[in-house]
Amino acid sequence: MAITVIGNYLSPYVRKVLVCLDLKGLDYEIDPIIPFFGNDDFTRLNPVRRIPILLDGDLVIPESAVICEYLDESYAGPALLPAGAPHRAQARALQSFADGRIGDVLIWNLFNQYIIRRHVWSETADESRIAEALQRDIPQILDYLETRLPDDGFLFGECGVADIAVASMFRNAALVRYAVDAARWPRSASFVSRVLDLPAFARLQPFEKIMLSTPIPDHRDALRAAGAPVTEETFATSRPTRGQFRI
Numbered sequence: 001m002a003i004t005v006i007g008n009y010l011s012p013y014v015r016k017v018l019v020c021l022d023l024k025g026l027d028y029e030i031d032p033i034i035p036f037f038g039n040d041d042f043t044r045l046n047p048v049r050r051i052p053i054l055l056d057g058d059l060v061i062p063e064s065a066v067i068c069e070y071l072d073e074s075y076a077g078p079a080l081l082p083a084g085a086p087h088r089a090q091a092r093a094l095q096s097f098a099d100g101r102i103g104d105v106l107i108w109n110l111f112n113q114y115i116i117r118r119h120v121w122s123e124t125a126d127e128s129r130i131a132e133a134l135q136r137d138i139p140q141i142l143d144y145l146e147t148r149l150p151d152d153g154f155l156f157g158e159c160g161v162a163d164i165a166v167a168s169m170f171r172n173a174a175l176v177r178y179a180v181d182a183a184r185w186p187r188s189a190s191f192v193s194r195v196l197d198l199p200a201f202a203r204l205q206p207f208e209k210i211m212l213s214t215p216i217p218d219h220r221d222a223l224r225a226a227g228a229p230v231t232e233e234t235f236a237t238s239r240p241t242r243g244q245f246r247i
Contacts, residue, residue, distance in 0.1 A: 002027055002028060002029050003021065003026060003027070003028040003029070003054065003055070003056050004028065004029045004030070004031065004054070004055040004056075004231060005017060005018065005021070005028055005029070005030045005031070005052050005053070005054055005055075006030075006031045006033060006042070006045070006051060006052060006053040006054075006055070006235055007030070007031075007032070007033065007035070007051030007052035007053065008030075008032040008033060008034055008051070008211060008219070009030075009032060009204055009207040009208045009210075009211050009223075009228075010115070010172070010175070010208055010211050010212070011051055011052065012103065012106075012107060012165075012168040012169045012171065012172050013050075013051060013052055013064040013099065013103075013168075014051055014052040014064070015168045015171065015201075015204060016064050016068065016161070016164050016165050016168045017052050017054065017064050017067050017068060017071075018030075018200075018204060019164050019168070019198075019200040019201060019204070020067075020068050020071055020072075020080055020161060020164065021071065022199075022200035022203065023077060023078050023080070023159070023200055024071055024075050024076075024077035024078070024080075025077050026071070026075060026077075027229075028229060029229045029230065029231045030228065030229055030230060030231065031230070031231045031233070031234050031235055031236070032207075032211070032219055032220065032223055032228070032230065033051070033234060033235055033236040034120065034216065034236075034240070035049050035050060035051050036120055036240035036241055036242070037216070037236045037237050037238070037239070037240050037241075038235055038236065038237070038241075039235055039236065039237045041235055042235035042236075045060055045062070045235070046060075046062040048062075050062060050063070052064055052067060054067045054070070056070075056074075064099065064165075065092075065095055065096070065099060065161075065165075068080055068095075068161045069081065069161075072161075078158055078159075079158070079160065080160050080161040080164075081160060081161060082155075082156035082157065082160060087156050090155075090156075090162075091155065091156060091160060091161065091162040092162075094148065094155070094162040094165070094166065095161055095162050095165040097144075098162075098165035098166045098168075098169055099165060101141065102141055102166065102169045103169055105133050105137040105138060105141060106133075106138070106169045106170065106172055106173045106178075107169065107172060109129045109130065109132065109133035109137065110130060110133050110134075110138075110172075110173060110176055110178060111172045111173065111175065111176055113125035113126055113129055113130050114130075114176040115175070115176065115212070119216065120216070120240050121240070121242075134178075138178075142180060142184075142185040142188050143185075145166070145185070145187070145188045145191075146185050146186075146187050146188050149166075149187045149188055149191040150187070150191065151187060151190075152190070152194075153194075154194075154195070159195065159198060163191075163195050164195065166191075166192070166195070167191070167192050167195035167196050167201070170192045170196070171196055171201070171208075174196075175208065175212065180192055206226060207223055207226065207228050210222050210223055210226055210228075211223070217238065220234065
């Protein structure tokens, strides 16, 4: 049975898993749902209603960090976590920072304001939250990353899950026209560009653009027409349910 990923191409957490699957050379199908539209079966798979969820045969695994470690431990291919306990701990910590703090700011206070509020809820952006993110929170994040990211190459040799987790968040920022100021944060700007230039990221971009430009009810058909490996069945409903679900 093919691996199935439940979650859409615009989610940084889903993108992280899809890039890891690509690096591992693994085929998969995707049910590109927005979690607000998840049905009761989706809730049974993950009661906190977050994406991604990975189905591997009868195995159900929620949470992107757990999924990536499962893929690394279960399948051959390039290592997603570095060798050695100290480096592995550092990689996990940076991934956690990306999934948590960076996601809270770039996704909920930026991408959510411009994209989710408009397309899911037909609401306008909260300009005060955007201003706070741009003026205080994002600079704080980048000041920290500038002390942690390498001048060239990747964090621990080959590209791994920590690199992917950080860059994936900034891909969402780029989708709402935010770019890292290379004059102020040169390491961060070059690092994000370097990771996002990888073929595994580039292969996802046409599907991201389709999701941004297509009405939600038409996502599946448009993605399938573009060659995305869309599942036959879906866990989506036609109406969204409010909640602070991870996208």
